[in-house]
Amino acid sequence: xxxxxSLWAVRRHASARSDREKLAVxxxxxxxxxxxxxxxxAVAFLTAGDVLAQGITGxxxxxxxxxxxxxxxxxxxxxxxxxxxxxxxxxxxxxQIINRTVDFGASDSPVAGERLxxxxxxxxxxxxxxxxxxxxxxxxxxxxxxxxxxLLGEIYVGRIRLWNDPRILALNPGLRLPQIPISxxxxxxxxxxxxxxxxxxxxxxxxxxxxxxxxxxxxxxxGLGAPGNAGVAAAVKNIRGGIGYVEFxxxxxxxxxxxxxxxxxxxxxxxxxxxxxxxxAQADWSKAENMAVSMLNMPGSSSWPIVSxxxxxxxxNPRDPGSVQRVFQFFDWSFRNGAATAxxxxxxxLPPAVQDRVRDQWxxxxxxxxxxxxxx
Amino acid sequence: MSIKAEQPAPLGRRRxxxxxxxxxxxxHTAGAVVVLVLLAILxxxxxxGRQAFDTFGLGFIWGSEWNPVTQIYGALxxxxxxxxxxxxxxxxxxxxxxxxxxxxxxxxPQRLRGPLGVAVELLAAxxxxxxxxxxxxxxAPFMSEHVQPWLTSTFIWLPPVGDSFFWFTAPPIGVxxxxxxLILAVMxxxxxxxxxxxxxxxxxxxLKDGAYAMGATRWEALTGVVIPAVRGSLFGAVFLGLGRAxxxxxxxxxxxxxxxxxxxxxxxxxxxxxxxxxxxxxEAEPGTLDLAVLLGLGFILFVVSFGVLAIAxxxxxxxxxx
Numbered sequence: 001x002x003x004x005x006s007l008w009a010v011r012r013h014a015s016a017r018s019d020r021e022k023l024a025v026x027x028x029x030x031x032x033x034x035x036x037x038x039x040x041x042a043v044a045f046l047t048a049g050d051v052l053a054q055g056i057t058g059x060x061x062x063x064x065x066x067x068x069x070x071x072x073x074x075x076x077x078x079x080x081x082x083x084x085x086x087x088x089x090x091x092x093x094x095x096q097i098i099n100r101t102v103d104f105g106a107s108d109s110p111v112a113g114e115r116l117x118x119x120x121x122x123x124x125x126x127x128x129x130x131x132x133x134x135x136x137x138x139x140x141x142x143x144x145x146x147x148x149x150x151l152l153g154e155i156y157v158g159r160i161r162l163w164n165d166p167r168i169l170a171l172n173p174g175l176r177l178p179q180i181p182i183s184x185x186x187x188x189x190x191x192x193x194x195x196x197x198x199x200x201x202x203x204x205x206x207x208x209x210x211x212x213x214x215x216x217x218x219x220x221x222x223g224l225g226a227p228g229n230a231g232v233a234a235a236v237k238n239i240r241g242g243i244g245y246v247e248f249x250x251x252x253x254x255x256x257x258x259x260x261x262x263x264x265x266x267x268x269x270x271x272x273x274x275x276x277x278x279x280x281a282q283a284d285w286s287k288a289e290n291m292a293v294s295m296l297n298m299p300g301s302s303s304w305p306i307v308s309x310x311x312x313x314x315x316x317n318p319r320d321p322g323s324v325q326r327v328f329q330f331f332d333w334s335f336r337n338g339a340a341t342a343x344x345x346x347x348x349x350l351p352p353a354v355q356d357r358v359r360d361q362w363x364x365x366x367x368x369x370x371x372x373x374x375x376x
Numbered sequence: 377m378s379i380k381a382e383q384p385a386p387l388g389r390r391r392x393x394x395x396x397x398x399x400x401x402x403x404h405t406a407g408a409v410v411v412l413v414l415l416a417i418l419x420x421x422x423x424x425g426r427q428a429f430d431t432f433g434l435g436f437i438w439g440s441e442w443n444p445v446t447q448i449y450g451a452l453x454x455x456x457x458x459x460x461x462x463x464x465x466x467x468x469x470x471x472x473x474x475x476x477x478x479x480x481x482x483x484x485p486q487r488l489r490g491p492l493g494v495a496v497e498l499l500a501a502x503x504x505x506x507x508x509x510x511x512x513x514x515x516a517p518f519m520s521e522h523v524q525p526w527l528t529s530t531f532i533w534l535p536p537v538g539d540s541f542f543w544f545t546a547p548p549i550g551v552x553x554x555x556x557x558l559i560l561a562v563m564x565x566x567x568x569x570x571x572x573x574x575x576x577x578x579x580x581x582x583l584k585d586g587a588y589a590m591g592a593t594r595w596e597a598l599t600g601v602v603i604p605a606v607r608g609s610l611f612g613a614v615f616l617g618l619g620r621a622x623x624x625x626x627x628x629x630x631x632x633x634x635x636x637x638x639x640x641x642x643x644x645x646x647x648x649x650x651x652x653x654x655x656x657x658x659e660a661e662p663g664t665l666d667l668a669v670l671l672g673l674g675f676i677l678f679v680v681s682f683g684v685l686a687i688a689x690x691x692x693x694x695x696x697x698x
Contacts (some may be wrong), residue, residue: 091659181547188634188651190444213445216659223636224551224645231512238517240551290685367520 059086060093060106071334105313108192110292125309127350130248142257153205158222185235185244188225190217249346264299279303404659425672457646465560474570500566508630521549542657546641556632564617571613615688625650
């Protein structure tokens with residue numbers, strides 16, 4: 001840069017003097033000019049940094065990413081700071097907030113109490129979603145197929161291998177289920193969706209709990225893995241006799257056939273938004289530690305059994321209390337104004353009473369003697 | 377420039393122009409960077425994967441259980457998947473690649489040589505993700521509808537290996553070892569074909585002319601003169617293809633079925649080292665055993681690929697020396 005400038009200057013000021021002399025004359029000028037340029041650039045960067053610092057940065061779970069992003073756009077349009085949310089996966093979200101590289105982290109599965117304590121994190125639920133089961137059985141309307149969690153667990157450990165297994169037929173007397181193998185599909189990548197689904201199966205199927213267990217990634221005993229929700233959906237579509245699990249938002253968008261599952265009351269239900277709401281309302285928030293509550297296999301007339309909240313993590317000891325406050329303001333605004341957006345994207349808002357509980361948690365966070373959120 | 381430098385220096389100790397020196401230094405640096413980066417990667421992977429080797433010992437390589445929930449990791453299923461797909465891909469691609477190369481150098485009409493050669497090389501230019509998606513959306517359904525049921529009914533008489541490996545008796549799910557091997561075969565085909573063609577072209581014309589002068593047919597000239605003359609280089613071409621197949625990631629993730637357990641048939645979903653790392657890496661948190669295991673897997677793959685390439689170089693060099 002400097003050399004380029006000097007060459008240019010030399011050519012412009014061609015005279016009888018030797019090059020060396022010319023450079024000697026010009027060099028202070030060049031130096032000052034570079035200094036000035038540097039100063040301007042530095043100011044520009046600082047200003048840009050200032051603007052960025054006023055925004056909200058978040059990272060983590062891919063599952064709520066569409067609704068967070070849409071809320072962020074709405075919030076910015078309403079005059080709030082810009083949200084920059086990176087859907088890196090739940091694990092990455094937890095890591096990033098532990099390293100304090102973002103204002104908030106997001107995780108589909110709640111972080112354990114000891115870990116929250118150790119890493120000085122506050123956890124609260126932000127929005128509710130559901131996992132649904134999709135099928136591809138030739139000649140059969142998948143939305144009419146009924147399964148219990150127990151049978152689903154046995155399918156996913158490879159104990160039930162054919163669609164016309166007597167135990168499946170007993171649940172579906174009206175359907176002509178063909179004699180073709182069941183091909184379970186699962187997420188190949190580590191995923192919060194897998195975590196919710198396996199937690200549900202571990203709760204309702206003893207053999208699944210024993211042989212596979214719950215986690216973001218588990219040792220599947222049968223079936224095939226495909227990357228992402230789209231991969232699982234495509235695998236089920238491709239394979240005759242396929243079965244798989246995806247987020248409801250994804251299934252609803254792509255018009256997949258979702259089967260009926262039995263819920264906590266033993267009723268067979270199809271996945272519907274009112275059913276998710278009923279499950280969320282059933283959950284017992286009063287005993288929830290760190291706001292982590294199970295909404296799996298809830299009783300009710302329409303409660304869908306695989307419903308879960310997704311969580312947000314903020315530091316309890318922020319370097320800049322304003323950054324946490326901005327996160328609270330964003331979610332408070334979204335709780336109050338985000339219902340239409342959430343509905344459009346097939347997510348479920350937290351019940352109003354739970355929203356108030358979340359705000360109470362915020363109000364308990366005191367940094368430097370001042371609470372970060374006004375108490376009710 | 378000083379007067380001293382203009383005096384002729386004794387031969388061999390002549391002082392170089394500064395530009396020469398800096399040129400030489402920059403070239404040496406460029407060369408050193410390759411070696412340093414290679415060593416650094418190897419060391420980092422080993423250090424990062426150390427925890428896995430310490431925890432499981434040799435069981436990390438021989439263990440067949442891969443369970444993120446109980447935190448027991450054995451790499452054998454992934455190693456098996458890697459080796460099976462690569463070897464099968466090679467078995468499919470090598471004869472075809474050799475056929476293409478022989479056709480291009482010997483029997484192909486002169487007008488077609490250019491376009492055909494380019495077409496083969498273009499296969500190598502297709503991004504692997506495109507192969508993966510094509511494999512997943514086109515090849516896999518085709519396999520499950522037509523190829524796999526036929527294979528199952530045709531080879532049902534094959535006796536199983538032990539009581540856990542049933543060759544082609546499996547539900548036709550489209551993805552799995554066989555489909556992944558086919559995709560890999562297509563992907564390594566251009567490498568094998570292009571390298572083989574170059575090797576065949578490098579055969580001294582005198583040798584071939586001699587063979588034809590003796591009244592040899594094209595086949596006799598090929599098998600009796602050309603192949604023996606370049607045998608080592610041909611192996612080298614094959615091993616280059618194998619090296620590529622071992623490390624291929626994105627295409628494999630789409631078509632292998634991502635099941636980290638020992639396969640029970642040639643059509644069973646499986647996993648390769650590269651596909652396991654690609655799937656699990658985004659959520660592996662720093663400092664955990666999960667990450668150490670993935671880095672350890674990377675180290676194993678590195679060592680295997682390095683071994684394969686070393687053999688390829690050795691064979692190619694033997695050829696050049698003889």
